[in-house]
Amino acid sequence: MFNLKTLPNIVTFTLFASISYSAAALTETSSVSKDPTQGINLVGDNKITESELIKQLDAAIPQWTDSILNARSLDNPIANLNFNFVLASFNDEMSNLPPEEASQAFGKVNAIHLNKKTGKLRYVNRDRRWHFERDNKQKPISARAASEIVSKLLTQLKIPSSELNRPIVRSQIAAGAKVGSKQPQDKFEMYQIAYIPRQINGLNILQSDIKVAINHQGQVQRASIDWPEFKLDDQIQLIDRKSVLQNAVQEIMLQNPDSDLIIKSKLAYAKVNDDSFHQPVAVLSVNSLPTPYQLIIKLTESTSEYESE
Numbered sequence: 287m288f289n290l291k292t293l294p295n296i297v298t299f300t301l302f303a304s305i306s307y308s309a310a311a312l313t314e315t316s317s318v319s320k321d322p323t324q325g326i327n328l329v330g331d332n333k334i335t336e337s338e339l340i341k342q343l344d345a346a347i348p349q350w351t352d353s354i355l356n357a358r359s360l361d362n363p364i365a366n367l368n369f370n371f372v373l374a375s376f377n378d379e380m381s382n383l384p385p386e387e388a389s390q391a392f393g394k395v396n397a398i399h400l401n402k403k404t405g406k407l408r409y410v411n412r413d414r415r416w417h418f419e420r421d422n423k424q425k426p427i428s429a430r431a432a433s434e435i436v437s438k439l440l441t442q443l444k445i446p447s448s449e450l451n452r453p454i455v456r457s458q459i460a461a462g463a464k465v466g467s468k469q470p471q472d473k474f475e476m477y478q479i480a481y482i483p484r485q486i487n488g489l490n491i492l493q494s495d496i497k498v499a500i501n502h503q504g505q506v507q508r509a510s511i512d513w514p515e516f517k518l519d520d521q522i523q524l525i526d527r528k529s530v531l532q533n534a535v536q537e538i539m540l541q542n543p544d545s546d547l548i549i550k551s552k553l554a555y556a557k558v559n560d561d562s563f564h565q566p567v568a569v570l571s572v573n574s575l576p577t578p579y580q581l582i583i584k585l586t587e588s589t590s591e592y593e594s595e
Contacts, residue, residue, distance in 0.1 A: 343570075356487060380396060405514040411506075428478075429456075432500045451483040489555055519564075521590045553569070
């Protein structure tokens with residue numbers, strides 16, 4: 287079973303894994319907390335110099351070693367799934383399934399999208415959604431019970447536990463009010479939402495995670511699994527930290543930053559420029575008014591390009 291990370295309940299309207307599946311379509315919602323980051327605060331209203339910025343970046347970006355290139359993954363588990371297996375894992379059924387080479391299956395109240403090549407699985411069951419008449423007086427299952435359900439599901443789907451980060455579980459809440467009211471008068475806990483980032487070698491993989499919504503009856507109402515094949519390019523090498531910092535400075539200076547910006551950073555693996563390979567990167571979250579933004583800074587260079595030069 288997972289080690290739980292529970293967070294306070296919040297009112298959320300964030301879209302999560304919306305699936306446009308004809309009659310089974312459902313607007314889906316979830317809320318996802320961000321990974322812990324290292325942060326630096328800069329206070330002031332003057333323009334920041336490159337030398338000042340590089341010092342702050344050096345403090346914000348975590349250190350890395352050659353071991354960051356030692357990341358390996360198991361085979362893509364989504365590639366081994368089929369519609370029957372998925373339905374059994376979700377304790378559901380569907381008649382008149384399409385041929386196995388199809389990527390979508392539609393039932394009267396449920397739907398599946400299965401892309402074996404990209405490692406993407408989507409599931410939704412409209413009959414398992416929150417119903418006011420049935421559920422408004424009930425409380426959701428506990429976060430621990432939701433975690434146990436998700437753990438069992440991922441075991442059945444053969445998702446490798448070694449690549450699962452700690453799940454974050456919180457309640458999804460709906461709020462309502464009369465017309466003209468400035469404050470919500472009714473709040474209803476609708477689902478327990480579990481979010482599990484994927485990690486390899488101690489670092490999260492961008493755009494690879496799992497989101498599952500559990501209803502009051504302990505059923506999976508919807509799920510979104512992004513599990514692309516993970517493979518590092520063997521034609522890359524790490525560049526020195528000074529070059530990484532300089533590259534980050536150049537990108538930030540293009541935005542004409544003030545000294546009141548806030549920089550947070552973490553290391554991760556990501557696909558850059560639609561590459562088929564993952565590579566280690568520094569993710570920079572730059573909170574600079576009026577518009578915060580995020581940058582992906584590569585930690586590597588191609589050895590083939592390097593040798594040709």
